[in-house]
Amino acid sequence: MLWRRFLSAVALLGVASAQVNSDCDPTEGHKCKPNPALGTSHSWHFNSTPNGQLWETLVGPIHYNEDDGAAKFTIDEQGDSPTLRSKFYIFFGRVEFSLKASKGRGIVSSMMLLSDDLDEIDWEFIGTNASATTNFYGKGIEDYTNGEWHDVPVPVQDDYHNYTIVWTKDKIDFYIDENQVRRVEAKDSKSNDTDIFPQTPMRMSLGIWAGGDPSLHEGTREWAGGDTDFDAGPYDMYVKSVNIEDYSSGKEYIWGDESGSWESIEIVEGNSTAYEIIHQKPEKTLNDKFNDLPQAAKIAIYAGGAAVAAAILAGLIFYCIKQRRRGAQEARTALQHSEAERMELNKFKKSGIDPDGFTEHGAEYNAREMKAGGMADGDSYNVPGASEKPWGTAAAIGAGAGAGAAGAAALRSYSQSPGPGSYHDLRGPGSPGPGSYHDLRSPGSPGPAAYHDMRSPGSPGPGAYHDMRGPGSPVHGRFPTPPVGPLRSPSLGADGSQSPLMRSPGSPGPQQAYGAHRMQQQNFSDARDYGMDRIGSPGPHGYR
Template sequence: MSFLLRFGLLAAAISSVTAQTWTACNPLNTTDCPANPALGDQHTWTFNETSTLNNKVWKITAGDIGFGKEGAEFTILERLDSPTIQSEFYIFFGVVESHVKAATGGGVVSSVVLQSDDLDEIDWEWIGSDGGRVQSNYYGKGNATYGRAGFHDVEGGATDGFHNYTTHWTKEKLEWWIDGKLVRTLNYEDAVGGKNYPQTPCNVRIGIWPGGDPKNPQGTIDWAGGPINYDTVPYTMTLKQLRVQDFSSGKEYRYGDMSGSWQSIEIVKGNSTVKEELNKPPPKPLSQRWKELPNGAKIAIYCVIAGVCASALGLITFCCIKQRRLGRKEYSAEATKYDSERTEMLNWQTEWRKKGGYQPVSGA
């Protein structure tokens, strides 16, 4: 079943779920769509418990993504959870290599998808109740007719461990590979003479969703392996590593017309902002940055530190003296008060004695 169709049905049936496959502007309908930022390079992401997502490279379009020892975790914890990430970059033909352990569970669907603004689509999909296989699929221009899915056995099981699922995509053919073995090939001309062949710049979308939710159409529920059992959550898909290679290079990709053909795509020359972001050197440790400072800068820093310390010491000294003086005043006031009260008591005692003092009662 088309990833696009499934999410369109899911979004229509359940308004609180954000569809994982969608387009903000379809270049087949207008010439005003923004250009697609290019990757223009290749990059590998390895995920573990210390990983984070660079929001200039990836955005979370639904739910929350966790990170554990094995990789990035896409987890269904409650009804309608559908955690998904989407790349901020596009590739114009290329390679997507994902090391995935699919989620278990009937009605649970894990997916790695390439999708363009004009709804070309290339899929890897895992049904949680069919842990020994993975499905491959493709769609052109949102054409969601059935019968294009391929079913491929995964040695050792797709839900029991990590496997390498690779898409190799050129303008001539599309290949799906599992653990280095070619399992399917689609030639351009075999997709209705190229009409339904994915051929426009695509971004990468990775996620998990409850295809077996009871509000989905029955056909979707059946395809997803039956109703999902929310009483046995969590259901987790894990992504250990991802490599993406763009076969084109440049700043961005523009649709030259509304044909949706690869020949109409214009590659804008320039530096890819995503590529620059990915190639930024990691922050240097403080010790290294200190070593690289010129001596004059170090002396200036020492002087500033010395000045700050001197100011702080002066402030502390002033506060101590002020507090000491205040303490003396308070002590003097209390001593004066004590002396006054003591004198008053002595005077009272003297007057009392003069008047006879205490007289015992006779016969007591």
């Protein structure tokens, strides 16, 4: 029995030694920095990552799960040993945590309090053992007799249990689910007359490690349950919450000498950094800030808000009224336009005109078609003979005469050629109105009222009609020479009478006019010749 206890103590010492280290040991003459104090009490729930100003993560990641409400510490492979360690210290106090240990051969789940001079208090859980173990060390002295095992009704790997340490300068009490399972008295904690009772400021670590790692001492591996099979992992430990109370209040703890006794520790008064962070008031919400205002300020805010709301409402009403009036005006305008169009259509219908028969453009003549019909050759247009009758009917002539001044205004010269034989616009520049007729004579005629022959100089006689193209034209088609004087208007009135003379305003008197009827009698044309139906024909020599 004693032999077995000795082996367990050796194993526990190996476990403690494997995780224990100190950056600065004051008992060895080192000048160490003050230990930042917790200086208060607080609970942490590990459903989310704890404040990085108060906790640090070592040797691997830790996963915080909101659904499970716990932090998960995992060993995936050899060398993993994820650890969560506080950045603050407590100088005597109470530590309570809720933990479910990991299963697995050689896997150790643990909680440890450790000081700079290697004072230590432990809870440890072996993956192949349903019980819990407690242990303590002082000044790093390897005493193999300090560890104890504690039975638990429900295996530590199967459910969460509450584990508690209450630590004072006189004793350490251990609890499982609020049931005390062990007490260590300071007066009984001696090793070769050396005081090994933990009594200097300590900080907390939670972690999982492989005590069965083949690289560790054989005694440690045996205590941990044997060599760890890393291929059988992962191995998970879960921690739901931690509650820590520092029995000392102050800003920090300073080592006064190298004795390592609690009397040598100096407590610096004031609030610690951890205290300020934990008790920092959350930023007030707008509702909180409003509630803190004086009543007069609240009334002013209400009044201002009401005024702004009224102004916005008035603006919306004005906008709606304006838009409604604009819409009504547009509707009235559209109705007026519609009524005007309806009246215009009714007027056309009463006049016997079909508005649907209007076209956008008049008919045009194609030069290729005119050439095929014998009306053109090469690049010129020919006036066909009387027998060919290309120029329309007497009815068309009558219609042209009936058009009045508008029809006369539409008459244009036959050609734009600059030669002496070209026809000028039938309205001369400066004429009294768009319907007046300009002299059909060449420059230099005997008098402004006389009609000059429509022929080029050198024509056979004054009565001959010269080619209606200028000199140099490639083809000379001529009109038959009438037996009488100058050219008259080739139009008929609506009653078949002869049209007015084509003379300039202010001429001495009427001259004998050639109407279509007389021209037909003289065998110059028939009733369809010299109609107005060619006005607007295309081409350089067409009628315009």
